[in-house]
Amino acid sequence: xxxxxxxxxxxxxxxxxxxxxxxxxxxxxxxxxxxxxxxxxxxxxxxxxxxxxxxxxxxxxxxxxxxxxxxxxxxxxxxxxxxxxxxxxxxxxxxxxxxxxxxxxxxxxxxxxxxxxxxxxxxxxxxxxxxxxxxxxxxxxxxxxxxxx
Amino acid sequence: xxxxxxxxxxxxxxxxxxxxxxxxxxxxxxxxxxxxxxxxxxxxxxxxxxxxxxxxxxxxxxxxxxxxxxxxxxxxxxxxxxxxxxxxxxxxxxxxxxxxxx
Numbered sequence: 001x002x003x004x005x006x007x008x009x010x011x012x013x014x015x016x017x018x019x020x021x022x023x024x025x026x027x028x029x030x031x032x033x034x035x036x037x038x039x040x041x042x043x044x045x046x047x048x049x050x051x052x053x054x055x056x057x058x059x060x061x062x063x064x065x066x067x068x069x070x071x072x073x074x075x076x077x078x079x080x081x082x083x084x085x086x087x088x089x090x091x092x093x094x095x096x097x098x099x100x101x102x103x104x105x106x107x108x109x110x111x112x113x114x115x116x117x118x119x120x121x122x123x124x125x126x127x128x129x130x131x132x133x134x135x136x137x138x139x140x141x142x143x144x145x146x147x148x149x
Numbered sequence: 150x151x152x153x154x155x156x157x158x159x160x161x162x163x164x165x166x167x168x169x170x171x172x173x174x175x176x177x178x179x180x181x182x183x184x185x186x187x188x189x190x191x192x193x194x195x196x197x198x199x200x201x202x203x204x205x206x207x208x209x210x211x212x213x214x215x216x217x218x219x220x221x222x223x224x225x226x227x228x229x230x231x232x233x234x235x236x237x238x239x240x241x242x243x244x245x246x247x248x249x250x251x
Binding site: 020 | 164174179185
């Protein structure tokens with residue numbers, strides 16, 4: 001392989017990533033589904049066991065729906081834990097989710113419905129939906145410029 | 150050069166397939182075909198070659214009532230792709246340094 005072929009090969013990778021960037025567009029509803037999934041699970045943790053079980057099951061069902069919808073609509077699945085510019089955002093998000101989960105556990109008494117748990121879940125919904133929207137922007141921007149490996 | 154060119158990834162279409170799969174967890178045959186812009190038969194041939202080299206994992210799964218082929222990079226495939234790209238980048242930067250030195 002000579003230097004010109006190497007340049008051509010690198011350009012072809014950039015073109016492929018550019019086409020993937022055009023393909024990788026998720027609707028606001030898809031981002032909100034992710035936020036709702038996290039919000040349901042986090043709010044559920046503060047509630048009595050039966051309500052907690054129902055909310056966790058609903059959250060897990062939403063997660064399965066997200067994966068199936070991605071595969072059906074886009075013909076691909078991207079988990080979010082991609083290396084590159086999106087990784088720091090995911091680490092920050094997981095720390096925030098862990099903090100919200102801890103807060104939800106803290107307000108739990110195991111016997112009565114905890115309205116504060118729903119408020120924490122609502123915060124998780126907003127944070128996770130916003131993070132998901134930001135993730136897509138970073139992912140597509142990185143693909144658009146050729147990306148890092 | 151610190152990194153080696155991978156002969157399996159030398160073919161342009163295979164390199165593009167690997168570049169796409171490196172950025173997703175899994176992609177379906179027709180999505181890869183549309184993004185890489187190759188025919189069904191060419192894609193099928195290259196996916197088989199990548200699968201035989203252990204770079205790509207292929208599986209069949211039903212989607213909307215039809216059997217579809219899904220492809221993902223294996224761990225060794227991801228490593229090979231990363232090393233291949235680094236080797237290409239080294240070649241280009243060495244050439245640029247040689248031109249600058251003249």
